[in-house]
Amino acid sequence: MTRRLLLLLPLIGFLGLSLFLYQGLSLNPFHRDSALMAREFPAFDMVTLEDPERRVDRSLLANGEVTLVNVWGEWCPECKREMPQLLDLAARGIRMVGISYKDTREKGLGFLQDFGNPFEVNIFDPDGELAFELGVYGAPETFLVDREGIIRYHHTGYISAGDVREHILPEVQKWQ
Amino acid sequence: MAVIRLALVGIMLMLMAGTLQAGAIEVREFDDPVMEQRYRSLTASLRCPTCENQAINDSDAPVSGDMRERVYQMLMDGRADMEIRDHMVDRFGNYVLYNPRLEGRTFLLWGLPAGLVLAGGILVALVVRARRNASARELSAEERARLDALINRGRTE
Numbered sequence: 001m002t003r004r005l006l007l008l009l010p011l012i013g014f015l016g017l018s019l020f021l022y023q024g025l026s027l028n029p030f031h032r033d034s035a036l037m038a039r040e041f042p043a044f045d046m047v048t049l050e051d052p053e054r055r056v057d058r059s060l061l062a063n064g065e066v067t068l069v070n071v072w073g074e075w076c077p078e079c080k081r082e083m084p085q086l087l088d089l090a091a092r093g094i095r096m097v098g099i100s101y102k103d104t105r106e107k108g109l110g111f112l113q114d115f116g117n118p119f120e121v122n123i124f125d126p127d128g129e130l131a132f133e134l135g136v137y138g139a140p141e142t143f144l145v146d147r148e149g150i151i152r153y154h155h156t157g158y159i160s161a162g163d164v165r166e167h168i169l170p171e172v173q174k175w176q
Numbered sequence: 177m178a179v180i181r182l183a184l185v186g187i188m189l190m191l192m193a194g195t196l197q198a199g200a201i202e203v204r205e206f207d208d209p210v211m212e213q214r215y216r217s218l219t220a221s222l223r224c225p226t227c228e229n230q231a232i233n234d235s236d237a238p239v240s241g242d243m244r245e246r247v248y249q250m251l252m253d254g255r256a257d258m259e260i261r262d263h264m265v266d267r268f269g270n271y272v273l274y275n276p277r278l279e280g281r282t283f284l285l286w287g288l289p290a291g292l293v294l295a296g297g298i299l300v301a302l303v304v305r306a307r308r309n310a311s312a313r314e315l316s317a318e319e320r321a322r323l324d325a326l327i328n329r330g331r332t333e
Contacts, residue, residue, distance in 0.1 A: 017288075017333035029228060035269035102238070128242055137225035137239040 011040045031148070034154035035135050041069075041149050042133035049100045049108050049122035060097065062149025066175050068168070069143040070119070071099045071131055074107040076139040078158040083115040085159050090118035094172055098122035101131050105128050118143060144170075200236040201267060204248060211251055218247050220262045221275060243268075 036042070041061050048054045056116055070086060072079040090096050098119035100108040103126065112122070125131055135144065137156075144153035153171040155163065196235050206212035217273035224240045230245075232240040243264065250260045276282045315323065 029271070032269060032271055035265065035267055046290065078276060128238075132242055132246065136227070137237075137268065 024035070030156060031117075034151065036143075036151045037154060039151055041143070041145050041151055042130070044123070044130045044133065046130060047124050049098070049112075049124040050107065052105070052124075056121065058149060060121070061145045063148075064147045065095050065098050066147060066172055067095045067145045068172070069097050069099060069145055070138050071101045071136050071143075072111070072142045073101045073139045074103045074111040076101075079140045080111075080115055082140055082159045083118070085161055086118040087116050087166050088161075089164060089168065092169075095120055099125050099130060099134075100130050101125055101136070144168075144171050144175065201233070202241070202311060204244075214257060215251055216250075218257060219244055220302070221273070222247070222261070222264055223272045223274050225272055231274065245273075 041058055042160060043058050045055060045057045048056055068086075068089065086096060096118045098121070100122045103111070105124065105126075106122070108122065112119075127151065128136070134141075140158060142155040143151050143157060146152045152175050153167075153168065159168065195210050204215065206215065216233070221230050222232045222243060224230045224232050224235040224237050224243075226239055227235050229238075230240075232243045246263070247260055250263065255263075261273065270276065270279075270281075276285060278286045
């Protein structure tokens with residue numbers, strides 16, 4: 001009898017493997033962790049969008065406060081749609097830093113004028129140099145940087161009001 | 177004559193439209209054929225992070241253009257292929273490699289074929305050994321008597 005049951009082993013193994021691989025079919029390939037998760041925010045030395053004379057570096061993001069770093073561009077319609085949610089986050093007292101991604105200075109500043117400015121400061125990244133270091137592959141993208149300047153959470157794409165409630169606020173609380 | 181000229185102009189315009197469209201992915205000139213080959217194989221083996229299943233040499237997504245530019249710059253800097261791949265994985269994750277590396281998450285991918293061959297080999301070896309043992313074993317007196325009875329029954333019927 002036990003020998004008979006042994007014959008079922010390959011079938012059981014096959015079914016187990018099928019089930020495991022079948023789950024993979026329903027995964028969204030865009031919901032993947034950033035390669036920078038749990039790593040330090042990359043070093044940079046760049047000027048701000050607001051003031052071409054002001055240089056900022058990594059110390060901007062390791063100052064003992066949890067910061068949301070949002071990559072946006074004037075050319076990106078999704079960025080405009082998520083602005084109300086970002087303003088809401090800023091109104092809750094969360095520190096926000098923007099990265100003006102592949103924009104001219106005029107267009108970037110115009111965007112902030114038209115859609116509001118939730119950011120303490122905006123890093124000016126016209127060539128996408130810093131965004132490349134962050135592995136940004138489309139705007140908007142948002143990184144949560146903890147008090148020591150380590151990336152703890154990454155959101156790809158548009159942040160909806162639901163995302164704020166379900167993901168962003170709990171993550172901010174977790175690292176505060 | 178005027179008709180032919182018009183047709184020629186039309187054909188030329190069509191050809192130009194073709195080259196304009198192809199311009200979405202830039203053409204790079206290399207003095208060194210080895211460099212060119214390396215550039216081609218690197219850009220063909222790196223996956224565009226924002227498109228599903230397109231290599232960066234085949235994609236006009238902005239991030240693919242940036243990645244091609246970085247590959248080119250690093251090649252010109254004399255960096256090794258391995259370094260360039262690591263550079264991309266550090267930023268965009270393992271997703272960008274068309275040829276996944278052997279690590280915890282991919283053990284099944286790499287290990288399963290080898291594992292199945294090994295399991296099959298062991299199974300065949302066990303079956304062969306069992307058969308060899310079975311045929312080598314002598315029949316007991318009782319079994320022999322039964323066998324004779326069976327054979328004889330067949331004959332008398």
